[in-house]
Amino acid sequence: MALQLRFLFLALFISASAVSQSDLSVKKIMQDPNWMGTFPSSVEWNEQSNTIYFDYNPEQNVSDSLYKIRLSTPSKIEKVSLEEQKSKVSLYGDYNDKRTQKLFVKYGDLYLHDIKKNKTDLVLDLGESIQSPKFISGSEYAFISNNNLYIYNVKQGQIQKKTNIESGSANDKTSKKSEKNQWVEDENLSLLEEVRVQKENSEMRDQNRKLLDDKSFTFYLDKQRAFSFDISETGNFLTFQTYQPDSPENTMVPNYVDASGYTEPLNTRSKVGDQDSQRDLYLYHIQKDTVFKIDTSSLPGITDLPKYTEDYPDREWEEKQRSVTFSDVKFSSNDQNAVLSMRAQDNKDRWISLLNLNDGNLEVLDRQHDEAWIAGPGIGSYYGGGSLGWLADDKHIYYQSEATGYSHLYLHNIENDNQTQLTNGDFEVFSPQLSNDKKHWFFTSSEVHPGERHFYKMPVMGGTKTKLTSMEGKNSVVLSPDEKQMAILYSNSNSPEELFLKKTKANATPKQLTDGQSEAFQAYDWRTPELIQFEAEDGATPYARLYKPEESIDKNAAVIFVHGAGYLQNAHKWWSSYFREYMFHNLLTDLGYTVLDVDYRGSAGYGRDWRTGIYRHMGGKDLSDQVDGAKYLVENHGIDADKIGLYGGSYGGFITLMAMFNEPDTFAAGAALRSVTDWAHYNHGYTSNILNEPHLDPEAYRKSSPIYFAEGLEGDLLIAHGVVDTNVHFQDVVRLSQRLIELEKEDWEMALYPIEGHGFTQPSSWTDEYSRILKLFENTIGK
Known part of the structure; x- marks a missing residue:
């Protein structure tokens, strides 16, 4: 009998010792992030290359302040005084040819900074805002004010107005x-x-x-507004864009807990299908004293119908000229040529073209077409941007293209129309910049691994690349103005960003300048998630982060996390922007759950085919990747197929709903946070890329919107949403909840957060939300 009792006691002791527990708690994880420590951001150099500025918050104030480290005393972190902040040279401006001076605007006034003397002088205070300063010669500066180009002659002390651009029409002036x-x-x-x-x-x-006045020509804007002024290198040409303000039917988000005590409506975005206004580009030829409107009707394929129209044979489609958006115009140093990028507003085409400065005609150098949508690093977006410019020889332009399936750097010789690809491989290039002497490139790439970022130097015409960083993870480099030093914001999977200094040499040793982790944060042994790949149903191999519990506490249950934003990467080797979720996954693992975090189809970092894998069907391959991830866990990690849940926010919330409605045999529980429920109610810039427009491609929206599949809900669902969310509107989940009520579904609940928007700001809200998520999993798959 005594022996039996001893065995029973031993069994109870072993059972009790195997109970999962954690030093973490939801409340600890979701408190103000200051508890983790203070970490640098927004790094920049002074013009003398001897001081690094960055945002920092060691005093744990409400917001970060500006700090600095002098290279002469690298172990000393100093807070920048308000007086120094006011006098600090702006990050943006224009350098002279020898890079000894910099023109910049501050508080609407024009300043000149002498880099060698470290001296700044006020050049002009017009009482009206100055923009886009530019060196024209050693004694002449160009700038924009009130929509017009001015030249300031320093020696003569004279300002000359070079253009006459006026609002209204000529009739207004003589009416x-x-x-x-x-x-x-x-x-x-x-x-x-x-x-x-x-x-x-x-x-x-x-x-x-x-x-x-020798100016007989005045350009009237009529009802349009001018923006995006580009001054040529000699000041002889000006380009500008115009648009006519429209009045889209914006949606209203009610704020029920306004400080006034009344319900106040927030005027927010319109819905997908409300196109931006037509934009036009003009070239002002100063010497001819006239303006040319740039005609895009000759662009190859400008009237092409997209391929998806073939799925609607009963509809009559009109082949008409598509509207385009324009990049900044880049002038060659001698003002002999100019180049710009244009993209169709339906995002199916991007054209790189020469702009004839004598008559405003276009000559297309490169057309990139994509039946899905044009995007990728350095290629720009619906709103412009992208890598584009001239080499020092004035005959080569550079740009990025996804022609090979990955975004790479190209040169194009305008004299012989020859294109040269400078980088090549199954990786992407980010933020290329020319060296000061124009003889080399500096850029970041994912060549080593999709989950790493390193900084490189390469000859301007291509050739051997020199890898300048070596720390595994993400190296975000800010070069000093003299290019001799690199300030590196570095992080790895379980360590937030810290500031390092390294000479711009491959074999130099980086020196850590900040060490901001708090003792409380360091007290926990944070896991480095295993970076794995698994095979999807179509043979693709998604990357994922895997968190595994100790065998003694393994519940044989799994949680799959679905990151948001769609085009975002989270299965990587650096500190995640989802740091709260990372800590929550450590807590879940402590409690015996296996956690999988998948870079599903549509995620960033893996090239064009991965990015566009969700075209016309969100909730297609991006959802099947989650299902295949669940199968991988069952087959390889002993997970019970009946004990798998998932959760995510924004796009992740959308996928969670699609999973709970369409894959009830795979997922027993799900938490959908700030989720899109009907893509026809989201914004234009993001949604029209992927699904086109709802009135033109309704089938894409019906296949992709959870509200059409709500009848499939079988498992336990938590819906959480901020009431004043101006991105994914609260209306989304209100409409879905009505649908669930009409379908007489029972195993769902909704948590509302009255003062929260799309990104929560209050620790109490984070704590409440994630306590509910944990409770959902503990009461379902965790039993």
């Missing part, structure tokens, strides 16, 4: 007053002699000014 208003003015002038004399003098001065 006659109504009979009533004219009578009022005439009567007033007959009664007040001094006023009449002033008016006559003013009219005489205007007439004299017109006689003296």
Whole structure:
């Protein structure tokens, strides 16, 4: 009997010792992130290359402050005074040819900084905002003010207006007053002699000014607005874009807990299908004193219909010229040529073209077409941007293209129309920049591994690349202005970003300058997730982060995390922007769960085919990748097929809903946070890329929107949403909840957060939300 009791006691002891527990808690993880420590961000150099500035918060204030490290005392971190901040040279501006001076604008005024003397002088204070300063010669500066180009001659102290761009129309300037208003003015002038004399003098001065002014041409904007001014290198040309403001039907988000005590409506975005206004590009030829409107009708394929229209044979499709958006115009150093990028507003085409500066005609150098949508690193987006410019020889332009399936760097010789690919392989290139002497490239790439980022140097015409960083993870490099030093924001999977300094040499040793982790954060032994690949149903091999519990506490249950944003990478070797979720996954693992975090189809970092794998069917391959991840866990890690849940926010919330509605045999429980439920109600810029427009491609929206599949819900579902979410509107889950009610579904619940938007800000909200997620899993798959 005693022996039996001893065995029973031993069995109970072993059972009790195997109970999973953690030093972490939801409340600890979700408290103000300051508990983790303080970490640098927004790094920049001073113009003398001897001081690094960065945002930092060692005092644990409400927001970060500006700090600096001098290279002469690298172990000393100093807070930048308010006076120094006000006098600090702007990061943006224009350098002279020798890079000894920099023009920049601050508080609307024009300043000149002498780099060697470290001296800044106020050049112009016009009382009106100055923009886009540019060196034209050693003694002339160009700038934009009130939509016009001005040249300031330093030696003469004179400002010359070079363009006449005015709002309104010519008719506005000469329009006659109504009979009533004219009578009022005439009567007033007959009664007040001094006023009449002033008016006559003013009219005489205007007439004299017109006689003296050699500018006979005025460009009237009419109802349009001008933006994006680009000044040529000699100041002889100006390009600008225009758009006509429209009034899209914006949606209203009610704020029920406004400080006023009243429900206040927030005027937010419109829905997909509300196109941006037509944009136009103009070339102002200063010497000819005229403006050319750039005609895009000759662009190859400008009237092509997208391939998806073939799926709607009963609809009549009109082949018409598509609207385009324009990049900045880049002028060669001698103003002989200019180049720009244009993209169709349906994002199926991108053209790189020369702009003839004599007549405004276009000559296409490269057309990139994609039946899905044009995107990728350095290629720009619906709103512009992208890598584009000239080499020092003025005959080669550079740009990036996904022609091979990955975004790479190209040169194009405009004299012989020859294209050269400078980088090549199954990796992507990020942020290429020319060296000061124009003889080399600096850029970041994923060549070593999709989950790593390293910094490289390469000859300008291509050739051997020199890898300048070596720390495994992400190396975000900011070169010093003299290019002799690299400030590196570095992180790995379980360590947030810290600041390092390294000479711009491959074999130099990086020196760590900050060490911001708190003792509380360091007290826990954070896991380095295993980076794995598994095979999907179509043979693709997605990357994923895997967190495995100790065998003694393994519940044989799994949670799959679905990252948001769609085009984002999270299965990598650096500190995740989802740091709360990373800590939550450590907690789940402590409690005996296996966690899988998949870079599903549509994620960034893996080239064009991966990016566009969700075209016209969100909730297709991006969902099947989650299902295949679940199968991988069952077959390789002993997970019970009936004990798998998933969760995610935004796009991750959308996938969670699609999984719970369409794959009930795979997922027993799910938490959908701030989730899109109907893509026809999301924004235009993001959604129209992937699904086209709902009135043109309705089948894509019906296949991709969870609200159409709600009848498939069988497992336990938690829906959580911020009421004042101006990105994915609260209306999304309200409409879905009504659908679930009508379908008489029972195993779902909703948590609402009255003062939260799309990204939560309050620790109490984070804690409540993730406590509910943990409770959901513990009460379902964790039993």
